[in-house]
Amino acid sequence: MRNATTRLLTRADLSTLISAHGADTLMGDMIAAIETAFVSFDEAKCTVPVRSGFSYTAPRPGLVEWMPILRQSDHVTLKMVGYHPENPGWANLPTIQSMVGRWDTDTGRLVAICEGGLLTALRTGAASSVASKALAKADASTLGLIGAGAQAVTQLHALSQVFDLSCVLIHDSQPAHAASFPSRVAGRLKAGVRIETSSTQRMLAEADIICTATTVAPGDGPLFSSAADAKAHLHVNAIGADFPGKTELPLDLMQSAFVVPDFTEQAIREGECQQLRRDEIGMDLTALLQRPGLQAQLHSARTVFDSTGFALEDDAALSLILDLAGHYDIGSEIEMETPGLDVLNPYDAAEPTASSTSPLKLDTLP
Amino acid sequence: MRNATTRLLTRADLSTLISAHGADTLMGDMIAAIETAFVSFDEAKCTVPVRSGFSYTAPRPGLVEWMPILRQSDHVTLKMVGYHPENPGWANLPTIQSMVGRWDTDTGRLVAICEGGLLTALRTGAASSVASKALAKADASTLGLIGAGAQAVTQLHALSQVFDLSCVLIHDSQPAHAASFPSRVAGRLKAGVRIETSSTQRMLAEADIICTATTVAPGDGPLFSSAADAKAHLHVNAIGADFPGKTELPLDLMQSAFVVPDFTEQAIREGECQQLRRDEIGMDLTALLQRPGLQAQLHSARTVFDSTGFALEDDAALSLILDLAGHYDIGSEIEMETPGLDVLNPYDAAEPTASSTSPLKLDTLP
Numbered sequence: 001m002r003n004a005t006t007r008l009l010t011r012a013d014l015s016t017l018i019s020a021h022g023a024d025t026l027m028g029d030m031i032a033a034i035e036t037a038f039v040s041f042d043e044a045k046c047t048v049p050v051r052s053g054f055s056y057t058a059p060r061p062g063l064v065e066w067m068p069i070l071r072q073s074d075h076v077t078l079k080m081v082g083y084h085p086e087n088p089g090w091a092n093l094p095t096i097q098s099m100v101g102r103w104d105t106d107t108g109r110l111v112a113i114c115e116g117g118l119l120t121a122l123r124t125g126a127a128s129s130v131a132s133k134a135l136a137k138a139d140a141s142t143l144g145l146i147g148a149g150a151q152a153v154t155q156l157h158a159l160s161q162v163f164d165l166s167c168v169l170i171h172d173s174q175p176a177h178a179a180s181f182p183s184r185v186a187g188r189l190k191a192g193v194r195i196e197t198s199s200t201q202r203m204l205a206e207a208d209i210i211c212t213a214t215t216v217a218p219g220d221g222p223l224f225s226s227a228a229d230a231k232a233h234l235h236v237n238a239i240g241a242d243f244p245g246k247t248e249l250p251l252d253l254m255q256s257a258f259v260v261p262d263f264t265e266q267a268i269r270e271g272e273c274q275q276l277r278r279d280e281i282g283m284d285l286t287a288l289l290q291r292p293g294l295q296a297q298l299h300s301a302r303t304v305f306d307s308t309g310f311a312l313e314d315d316a317a318l319s320l321i322l323d324l325a326g327h328y329d330i331g332s333e334i335e336m337e338t339p340g341l342d343v344l345n346p347y348d349a350a351e352p353t354a355s356s357t358s359p360l361k362l363d364t365l366p
Numbered sequence: 367m368r369n370a371t372t373r374l375l376t377r378a379d380l381s382t383l384i385s386a387h388g389a390d391t392l393m394g395d396m397i398a399a400i401e402t403a404f405v406s407f408d409e410a411k412c413t414v415p416v417r418s419g420f421s422y423t424a425p426r427p428g429l430v431e432w433m434p435i436l437r438q439s440d441h442v443t444l445k446m447v448g449y450h451p452e453n454p455g456w457a458n459l460p461t462i463q464s465m466v467g468r469w470d471t472d473t474g475r476l477v478a479i480c481e482g483g484l485l486t487a488l489r490t491g492a493a494s495s496v497a498s499k500a501l502a503k504a505d506a507s508t509l510g511l512i513g514a515g516a517q518a519v520t521q522l523h524a525l526s527q528v529f530d531l532s533c534v535l536i537h538d539s540q541p542a543h544a545a546s547f548p549s550r551v552a553g554r555l556k557a558g559v560r561i562e563t564s565s566t567q568r569m570l571a572e573a574d575i576i577c578t579a580t581t582v583a584p585g586d587g588p589l590f591s592s593a594a595d596a597k598a599h600l601h602v603n604a605i606g607a608d609f610p611g612k613t614e615l616p617l618d619l620m621q622s623a624f625v626v627p628d629f630t631e632q633a634i635r636e637g638e639c640q641q642l643r644r645d646e647i648g649m650d651l652t653a654l655l656q657r658p659g660l661q662a663q664l665h666s667a668r669t670v671f672d673s674t675g676f677a678l679e680d681d682a683a684l685s686l687i688l689d690l691a692g693h694y695d696i697g698s699e700i701e702m703e704t705p706g707l708d709v710l711n712p713y714d715a716a717e718p719t720a721s722s723t724s725p726l727k728l729d730t731l732p
Contacts, residue, residue, distance in 0.1 A: 004459075011704045011715075018716035047420060054413060054436040056471060064442045064469050066432055070420040076430045078446065080467065082474015087709070093370075094709040097474035099467065099702065101446065103430050105422060108448015108463035113479070115702050121712035150710050157713075177710060184711040334700075336465065336481050338377045343453070343460040344516050344543060345550040346487035347523075349377075350384035 005333035007322065009114040013331045017321065020328045023188065027157055029320055030126040037316035038130060041286045045072050048311050050266045055243070060086050061217070063243065069311035076103045077315040079116050083242070085215035094150055095215060096120055100318050110336055112322055116314070117150075123317035124307065125154030127285075128237040131260060131305035132209055133162050134288055134295045136235035140208035141166045146200060146223050146248070147214035148172040148181040151239055155211040157188045165189070169198035169207060173214070200224040204234075211237040218245030227253035227302070235303045238272045242308050249304065251275050257302040258282040262310040271308040371699035373688065375480040379697045383687065386694045389554065393523055395686055396492040403682035404496060407652045411438050414677050416632045421609065426452050427583070429609065435677035442469045443681040445482050449608070451581035460516055461581060462486055466684050476702055478688055482680070483516075489683035490673065491520030493651075494603040497626060497671035498575055499528050500654055500661045502601035506574035507532045512566060512589050512614070513580035514538040514547040517605055521577040523554045531555070535564035535573060539580070566590040570600075577603040584611030593619035593668070601669045604638045608674050615670065617641050623668040624648040628676040637674040 009017075018026055046069065053065030062084035069077050082097040098116025103109060132140075140163045145152045148170045156168060168189075172178040175197075182195045203210060204224060208231065212223055221241075227234070227250060236257070240248045254275050261267030264284045268274065273281055282288070285305070288295065325331045342348040375383075384392055412435065419431030428450035435443050448463040464482025469475060498506075506529045511518045514536045522534060534555075538544040541563075548561045569576060570590065574597065578589055587607075593600070593616060602623070606614045620641050627633030630650045634640065639647055648654070651671070654661065691697045708714040 008700065010700065010702050011707075012701065015704065015715040018713065023713055023716060049418065052415065052418070052434075054434070054442055054471075056436070056438060058439050059472055062471060062474060064436075064471065064474055066434060066444060068418075068420070068432060070422070070430075072422060073424050076420055078432060080444065080469065080476070082469060084472070084474045087473050091473050092709060093473050093475065093703070097469075097476070097703075099476050101465065103446065103448060103463075105420075105428060105430065106425055106450070107453050107457050107459050108428060108430055108450045109459065110446070110463070110465050117703075118712050148710075150712050153710070153712055180710065184708065184713075188713070334374065334376065335378065336376050337459070337463075337483075338381065341377075342550065343458060344514075344519070344546065346484050346516050346519055347384065347389055347550075347554070349381040350389060 004335060004337045004339045006110045006336050007112040007325065007331050008334050009112070009321065009325055009331040011115040011118060013325065014115060014118045017324055017328060017330050020330065021324055024161070027122065027126065028161055030122050030317060031129045031158060031161060033316045033320045034123060034126040034313055035130045035289070037312050038286045039289045041312060046070065046312070047072070048263065050269065051311065060084060067311040067314060069315045071315065073105060075105055075111065077101070077311065077318055079311065079314045081116060081120065096150070100314055102318060112318070114318055114321060119314065119317050119321060121150055121154040123313040124151060124239060124309065125158030127262060127307055127313050128155055128211060128239070128305060129158035129162050131285055132159060132235055132237060135260065135298050135303040135305060136209050137233050137299050142169065142207050144169045144198065144203035144207035144210040146171050146203070146210065146212045147240065148177045149213065151213035152181065152211065153184050155213060155237065155239065156185055159209065160189055163209070165193055168193060168195045169203045170195065171198055171200050171203060204230045207234065209235045209237070211239060212248040213239040214248060216240060216246065216248055218243060221247040222250040223248045224250060226250050227256065230302070232302065233300050237305045237307055239307050241271045241306070243270050244274070247272050247275055254304060255280060257304045258298055259304045259306055260285055260288050261306040262308055266308045267306045271306040272304060273306050370701060370703045370705045372476045372702050373478040373691065373697050374700050375478070375687065375691055375697040377481040377484060379691070380481060380484045383690055383694060383696050386696065387690055390527070393488065393492065394527055396488050396683060397495045397524060397527060399682045399686045400489060400492040400679055401496045403678050404652050405655045407678060412436065412678070413438070414629065416635065417677065426450060433677040433680060435681045437681065439471060441471055441477065443677065443684055445677065445680045447482060447486065462516070466680055468684060478684070480684055480687060485680065485683050485687060487516055487520040489679040490517060490605060490675065491524030493628060493673055493679055494521055494577060494605065494671060495524035495528050497651055498525060498601055498603060501626065501664050501669040501671060502575050503599050503665050508535065508573050510535045510564065510569035510573035510576040512537050512569070512576065512578045513606065514543045515579065517579035518547065518577065519550050521579060521603065521605065522551055525575065526555055529575070531559055534559060534561045535569045536561065537564055537566050537569060570596045573600065575601045575603070577605060578614040579605035580614060582606060582612065582614055584609060587613040588616040589614045590616060592616050593622065596668070598668065599666050603671045603673055605673050607637045607672070609636050610640070613638055613641055620670060621646060623670045624664055625670045625672055626651055626654050627672040628674055632674045633672045637672040638670060639672050
């Protein structure tokens with residue numbers, strides 16, 4: 001009899017895992033896992049379709065997408081991810097709601113289910129860190145954050161592990177979000193890092209690295225009109241653009257920068273690369289990570305990481321989390337299947353006499 | 367605070383539900399639910415993409431697919447379904463492994479997770495019953511089953527609710543499966559129904575209705591060479607063809623029959639309709655159910671229901687099961703999210719001091 005249980009990791013389990021392993025250690029491990037996933041990405045062994053989904057405007061604007069990946073001869077990971085920008089306002093729920101599942105390819109069995117919102121925040125931060133290490137000045141010290149929501153927390157946390165930051169400039173269209181940001185990153189930064197609210201104009205003039213992670217509506221971008229005043233070596237991690245029509249960056253920045261998508265085919269449809277011709281796009285992150293000489297040249301150039309969100313990252317993040325959950329014995333096991341049933345009989349284990357008892361009439365149901 | 371829990375229905379919960387509601391009553395309700403779903407299907411309110419998936423031959427032949435459906439302004443249902451025909455032989459697991467999830471479109475929250483193998487067997491049987499009521503002779507009494515596995519059990523159960531069967535002829539390439547079939551349907555049939563093993567030749571000569579539900583490999587079909595000897599009014603429910611290259615029926619049957627797919631676009635890619643030109647396909651089941659006059663004419667004609675498996679059915683089946691589970695208070699509630707957290711802080715609820723304790727080194731992990 002094979003193990004027939006499914007590992008369930010809720011958000012509470014992930015909080016326990018962070019407490020057990022340490023948030024800094026976890027982010028460090030996540031950065032390493034994401035970097036390894038990009039460096040070793042091999043299309044012959046790993047299939048990643050461009051994600052699909054449903055978008056709608058009623059009852060509220062939102063979308064639900066599925067992001068599948070096949071690791072050949074091993075497993076399938078699929079993340080279901082909802083993006084509902086009005087969630088924090090009316091439902092006290094995060095903008096991103098998500099579940100990640102994993103199925104083995106031996107039998108198609110569901111191996112694990114994991115809350116995906118926290119995983120998404122961790123892996124998106126880690127991916128920016130990997131891209132920024134490759135593209136930004138090594139002595140970058142001023143970080144700008146446009147959008148001070150949940151994603152900004154892990155962007156800052158991940159970047160602070162790679163850069164010796166002294167100043168963080170934040171801008172959010174909702175002042176309350178900017179105001180609460182410092183308390184949300186307390187304990188994630190070394191002592192002495194200044195956090196200041198800022199106009200985008202000041203941020204552009206001073207920042208070495210900028211992360212954009214907003215809920216700007218499709219068609220309402222960009223977040224600032226021009227990058228004319230930005231530093232020559234500015235590196236931008238563009239997180240928010242992940243839907244047709246949604247972009248955060250001005251065209252002059254995109255056209256003057258070396259642009260690195262996480263997943264080019266998807267970035268052309270949904271990311272900042274929607275604004276570019278194919279020949280204006282640099283190369284994807286996997287290709288860049290294989291060229292250390294080029295990275296060194298790009299440190300002094302304007303660069304953009306077009307982070308649309310890549311199933312490869314979700315898969316690597318889930319593998320890390322499952323390893324750690326196993327080590328610390330966190331989470332629970334649920335029995336989706338009942339072991340030992342007759343596999344040829346869908347009714348096995350149901351009481352055979354039940355249909356002779358007085359059944360509920362369906363029309364009495366609520 | 368909105369309800370933040372997810373209803374979990376395992377296979378054991380579904381067995382409890384069948385026992386509580388009665389297998390016959392449940393199948394009757396399922397047939398009604400599936401019929402209503404087809405009759406009321408409206409592409410303006412309900413979006414169903416053709417399913418996608420990964421197929422592979424290593425380590426064993428199999429595929430994992432996702433089948434999404436959007437009920438506008440209400441919910442998304444997505445079924446993950448694995449098809450691994452070698453499962454019963456080496457892993458003592460059903461061929462079909464599946465999980466169905468539901469997400470609300472208000473917030474993207476995961477509302478329910480349900481074991482999908484039993485649901486698939488129930489809804490596939492129910493769909494054949496709906497199609498057969500529309501297409502087969504009302505006094506059909508001899509049913510043939512090619513393939514006596516798990517799907518055959520619910521095919522027979524569902525059809526026995528609509529037709530007054532007196533004889534069931536079964537054929538399976540694995541004699542042990544045919545031999546165990548009667549014990550697996552005991553209690554699902556009225557007294558006096560004969561069940562006999564049969565050659566496909568005899569079955570073709572005698573059956574009023576045939577259901578094909580085999581694991582024939584792509585390229586290895588058809589299951590019989592010609593329908594020349596079949597009754598003029600034969601109706602076939604073709605269940606097995608659900609993958610490019612996999613077909614069960616001979617071309618002469620397909621070309622001489624009025625062919626009704628569950629979902630035409632998908633049937634052309636994956637179903638028996640792969641064998642046909644578009645103008646050789648009759649109409650889909652939704653269209654047929656709106657034409658009672660045509661149905662009456664077709665009762666005396668050869669007909670094929672090309673059942674590739676339609677997300678509309680999964681959605682309707684899940685709605686019924688969730689209603690019943692709520693009524694009988696079956697299943698459990700899991701908290702994927704932790705209510706009351708700061709929605710802008712991914713690290714909320716993790717111990718803030720944890721990262722100062724001595725963390726595990728990742729390289730010590732198994």
